[in-house]
Amino acid sequence: MNEIDLRVRVLLTMQVVLLGFVSVNCRAVLCAWREGEIDVRIIFDQEVSEGDQECVSEIESELFAHFSDWSVNVLYERLAVSALIEKKQDEFFVFKRRELDV
Template identity: 30%
Template sequence: MEEFNIRNTLLLTLQFALLREITPNIRGITCGWDESKIMINFYFDGEFTEDEQESMECVATEVIASIPKLTIEVECKRIDNPKSLDPYKLLDWVYLRKE
């Protein structure tokens, strides 16, 4: 699959999968990819619950259903505001909270 197609499919799939999954403590969601895998990182402001982490895993499941030839890595990480998220960006931002 060409990078352009992976990018478009991944971003659209993530936008759809994130409907009703964004919680107020999510600061940002970034994604990246290469020829074999997709990486999705979720950055939280403050502690996140097991349910929130499970919800993000469900988002990843939606993604892998759309792009089954690649593996997926998901990371949920706490990065409190006002620390900048810029150094943590992968290839694209999927979501950034207004701060």
């Protein structure tokens, strides 16, 4: 699969997988990939609730269903609204909520 086709497949799959799973506590979802591996980072602005943890698990399961022969890593972290979201070089925002300057 060429790089453009892979990018389209990963990003569209992420959009579908996230439907109904983005809570008000979620600041952003970032995604990186290379052949055979997908890394997702979900950033919350408050303590991560049990419900949010269950959503993270569902997202990981759904991604794995679409990419069953790939390594799928979904991590989450808490980052206060006042903190800047540091995007790694190979990451792309899949979701980013609008935040007013704090």
